[in-house]
Amino acid sequence: MLSPHEVATLLLVQGAPDHTELDRADLEALREHQLVNLEEIASGRGPGITPKGGAVLEAITRIR
Numbered sequence: 001m002l003s004p005h006e007v008a009t010l011l012l013v014q015g016a017p018d019h020t021e022l023d024r025a026d027l028e029a030l031r032e033h034q035l036v037n038l039e040e041i042a043s044g045r046g047p048g049i050t051p052k053g054g055a056v057l058e059a060i061t062r063i064r
Contacts, residue, residue, distance in 0.1 A: 002030075003029075006030055007060065008026075009023060009027060010035055010057065013027075013036055013048070014057055027047055034050055035056055036048060036049060036053055
């Protein structure tokens with residue numbers, strides 16, 4: 001189960017993957033759950049949503 005902070009971080013990664021002030025502990029937890037990974041972006045390496053992370057975001061969208 002994800003914490004509210006981890007859910008918020010997942011949403012931030014979806015909206016702005018080059019956001020530099022994401023909580024590292026939350027990002028690491030999301031990586032452990034295989035919801036985000038590191039990918040190349042214009043400004044360097046940053047987090048990206050995995051297919052599993054996309055499915056979680058879709059589920060969140062359905063219950064809102």
